[in-house]
Amino acid sequence: MFLRHSTPRELPLYLLLGIFRGLVSLSFSWCTSLIMVVTDKIQKTFAMPKAVFPVVGGFTVGPVALIYPEVLYWGFENVDTLLESRPLVKGLSVDLLLQLIAIKIAATSFCRACGLVGSYYAPSLFIGAAAGMAYGKLISFMISQLNPIFHLSGIEGASPQAYGLVYISFVTI
Structure with a gap:
């Protein structure tokens, strides 16, 4: 995968990525807590015996x-698929990536609340890759649309x- 060298002018974009990451993390925590409370009340x-859940x-x-x-968990193949970069391959659209983030958060939270075995590590990597890719595609689109109006030649987004890689690197720390 070829990643372009980044410049200090991109730092505000990474700051926004950090804010976005915080919002996604909070939604994951809130969703898990909410679903655990609901399943416990049910x-x-x-x-109902816990074995039914x-x-x-x-x-x-x-x-x-x-x-x-x-x-579904396919090893880390699904994360590799999200981050894949090939010429003439556009990848998943932003709206599908955002849907996948929401569905993965809900499915992981529900499975966890139902007592299914698993951790948050692999789902967090998937959510991070999808969120980073969606963010990157949105930033690229916004810069390309605003450049003729505001002459943003000084700001250039990374791929x-x-x-996606920066986002998931914080999961592994």
């Missing part, structure tokens, strides 16, 4: 995965893959 209200989780996420197969 379990207590209906006196993993089945409910699987039957709920399964149909979602038929529409968005990317939410979307660079933003």
Whole structure:
């Protein structure tokens, strides 16, 4: 993958990426907390055994995965696919990337609340790659649209893959 050398003029764009990353992280935490409270209330209200919840989780996420197969864990192949850079390959659109972020957050939170085994590491890498790519594509689009109006020749965004890699690098720290 070829990543262009970045310049100090890009630092404000990375600052905005950090703010975006914080918002995505907060939404992931809030979603997980909310779904855990809801499943706990359902379990207590209906006196359901905890052994039922993993089945409910699987039957709920399964149909979602038929529409968005990317939410399933394929090793790190799905992260590689998001960050892939090939000539003449446009990759996933921004709206699909944003949908994948929301669906992955909801599916991971629901599976966790239902007691399905798993961690947050691999989902966080996927969410980070998708969020970084979406951010990079949005920044590139905005700069290209605003450049003729405001003459933004001093600001040049990095490739979307660079933003994706920077985003997921904070997950591994």
